[in-house]
Amino acid sequence: MIKKLLSFFAITLIALDSTAMEKLIVNTDSRESISLNGTWHYIVDPYETGFYTYRYKERGEGDREAYWNRPVAKDKLDRLEHGYQKPYSIEVPGDWNSQSDTLTYYEGTIWYQRDFDLRKLKKGERAFLYFGAVNYEAHVYVNGKKLGSHKGGFTPFNFEIPADLLKEKDNFLVVKVDNKRHPQEIPTVNTDWWNYGGITRDVKLLVTPDNFIQQYALQLDPAQDIRKAKKDSRFLVSGSVDLNRAAGKGDVTIAVPELSFERRFPVSGGRLEFEFELEDLGLWSPDSPKLYQVKLDFNGETLTDSIGFRKIETAGKKILLNGEQVFLRGISVHEEIPQQVRRAFSAEDAEQLLTWAKELNANMVRLAHYPHNEQMTRMADAMGILVWSEIPVYWTIDFGSDEVLDKAKTQLEEMIVRDRNRTSVIIWSVGNETPVSPLRTSFMKSLIDKARSLDDSRLISAALEVGYNGDVNRIDDPLGAYTDIVSVNEYLGWYGGLPDDCRTAKWEVAYDKPLFFSETGAGAKGGFYADEKTRWSEEFQEWFYKEQVAMFKRMPDNYSGLSPWILADFRSPRRNHPVYQQGWNRKGLIDDKGIKKKAFAVLKNYYREIENAQ
Structure with a gap:
């Protein structure tokens, strides 16, 4: 009150x-900082030799064979079995998969190393290392001492560097980066996007008052x-x-x-x-x-x-922005630049992706399925694009594990703390397509409660699945009782039936809340033209969108928006058709060359109609 x-x-x-x-330091752009972006050295270490002995015991702090220690030969007889030097160089920020053909599919440990200088700290000053994101597990060392570790591939973290550890010249910084998938992590072993490894976002050295x-x-x-x-x-x-x-x-x-x-x-x-x-x-x-x-x-x-x-809020079946009803003309986006087959990370990358969304007449993006880099939300603020931001609680994680729940809560908090001053963010999402069970619902409700305790000024949702049952599609996932809007992924005509099945489809929602279609889409190989009855053709995808749009125009009054899947084609190891997919999810409205497919115009025109009618 x-x-x-x-x-x-x-x-x-x-x-x-x-x-x-220790808490996350926010708004690092406004603080005294030194960028540590640029060229680093690296060692590929699939057996984690630099971390474990041959008895598989973690190496001690003074172990010369530990890869976090500077390799210095005492004389020509001295045995050293690691080193950091050219040509083993890699760019930060960036993923390793796109920087070397050898590393395209690599999942494991790579050690990153660079030196840095820092002026002598004044009395009452402190120094921190800040990482925008490292996928997935990071261990950070300075001058042979471990500062800490972090799990979570899409959220920022920082560690203080003790003053007595710092030198003015040639500080030896090492980061052990491990992107292996595990059943007890967030996300788990099975996803539908590329597991890009590396230091994928900015690295900074921050200097603060005491x-x-x-x-x-x-x-x-x-x-x-x-x-x-x-x-x-x-x-x-x-x-x-x-x-x-x-x-x-x-x-x-x-x-x-x-x-x-x-x-x-x-x-x-x-x-x-x-x-x-x-x-x-x-x-x-x-x-x-x-x-x-x-x-x-x-x-x-x-x-x-x-x-x-x-102000964003709901009133019955409506979403209100500043007290007025708003329809979310959205599009889902992965953090990827398709033409260069890499993770997006820069302001220029954000501008490309969000400009494409604006060309679609979209006023909203769903940043799937993990928190995107800070450039995206800041650019969305400036460009006037509403944002759905999500943590990678995805498919079949271990909903019975308290440890996994704690990891999800940590990533949720890191996402919210970083971006709660970004006005474009109107929805915090706690997950995508999680299978219904009492255990799962309890897990997800705990995340919803956590999100509300951290920020009660935004809507909370999760992308649910629909129960198809003939012509009547009922949305009654029990999680919908706890979210502010009911969001559902539907693929009528792609994963079942044909696009014209939409003509008789009816929708029922068990909750008196706004209904949002968080995904819908069909695959098409860019540049493959045929008739509309030929799957994978641009004409089939165009037909799919025409039928979807016609169905959406008949939706009940709780229909409040959609974010089709997806803005651009993106890489996925699950997509293995040798002609039409080749390791790409082809549901993009823009292909891997940056060329708009025919369906782009269908959705663009629908959004223009909605915009003109408001």
């Missing part, structure tokens, strides 16, 4: 002690009546600031210069919660992606962020 405001800038402050656990803002959240208060706020032009903003440790004494200053707002909040613990009002605020939307420069200052460090303000 919103407390009664006593004045225009009424404020509620709560100072709480933070825990001692006591600093580690995380923060800032958004329109989710409890306020947005229509009343718009009428009065008075908007309640709420949020929090988490310091890396409890402050003895100090102030956090929050400013929005464009609105001539600045407010200082005293803080003595490790956490600050706040509320304040802003007047004459321009709300963010796809039609008007307004962003404000927000500044947060503490202990001599100023963080600057571009933040938009909007």
Whole structure:
């Protein structure tokens, strides 16, 4: 409940002690940093010789044969069995699969190494290594000492480097990267995308004050009546600031210069919660992606962020953005650049993928099936594209394992903490196509509860499967009782029957909630032309989309959007037809050469009709 405001800038402050656990550092672009991107050396180590002895015992810290130690020969008789040098070089960020034909299918351990310099730290300064993502398991060492390890291939992490370990010149940095699949991991052994290994996102060396803002959240208060706020032009903003440790004494200053707002909040613990009002605020939307420069200052460090303000909610069977019904004209996207057969990671990559989505007349993207790089969500903010962001709880993970649940919760938290200030993100998804069982539903509900505890300003969903039963397709997955919208993947006419089966299809939903089609699609080999009754032809895919669109036009009033599968062809080891697939999932509306297929125009025209009707 919103407390009664006593004045225009009424404020509620709560100072709480933070825990001692290491937390993710957010908004690294706004901090003093040194990029460690570029050329690294590497060693391919399928037997993990650099990590284990021949008795399969983990090597000790001082073991010269451990690959995290600098290999230095004492004399010409000295025996060394590892080294880092040319031509064994690899680019970071990037996946190893696309950088060497030898490594295309490789799953295992590769050791990455580079040197770095760092100026002498001043009194009261600290240094951290930050990784945007490493797929899948990373062990990080500096100058022969292990800083820590991390699991999860699509979320960021950081480790502090002890000051007494650092040198001004030639610090020896090693990262053990292992992308092997395991039944007890997230995702598990069976997926439908390429297992790109490597240091796939930015690496940075951060320099911070001794006591600093580690995380923060800032958004329109989710409890306020947005229509009343718009009428009065008075908007309640709420949020929090988490310091890396409890402050003895100090102030956090929050400013929005464009609105001539600045407010200082005293803080003595490790956490600050706040509320304040802003007047004459321009709300963010796809039609008007307004962003404000927000500044947060503490202990001599100023963080600057571009933040938009909007409210997303549901009302019965409708999705509302800023109090008005919105239809999600979406498209699913994998984090891949098809023309170069590699992981996407840069701002240029994000611009390519999101520009394709805009050309489709889409106002939304489903970032499947894992959190994409931060460039995507920041670019979506700027371009005015709504975002569904998801963790890779996919298909048949071990729903009975508390250990697996903890890993899923960790990835969920890392996704939300990194992107909860990205206004484009309107949906947190806790998984895709998970098989129905009481154990699974309990597992998934636990994730939903976790997401809401971390961020109650967005919708929560999961991509469900539909139960086909003749002409009536009933959506009654018990997980739908806990999500904010009911999202379902359907492939009528591709995995069963033919596209014209859509003509008699009827839909029933067990829940009085918005219905969203999180996937639909059909495969087509780009440039293969035939009649519409020839599977894998562009004409068949075009026919499929025409029948789908006609069905969608007959949908009941809870129909609130769709994100067909998928924007562009992507690599998958499951897709092995020697002529039409060749290791590619061909359901893209754009082929692996970047050329639009015929079905692209069908969906584009449908979205234009919807846009013009609103």
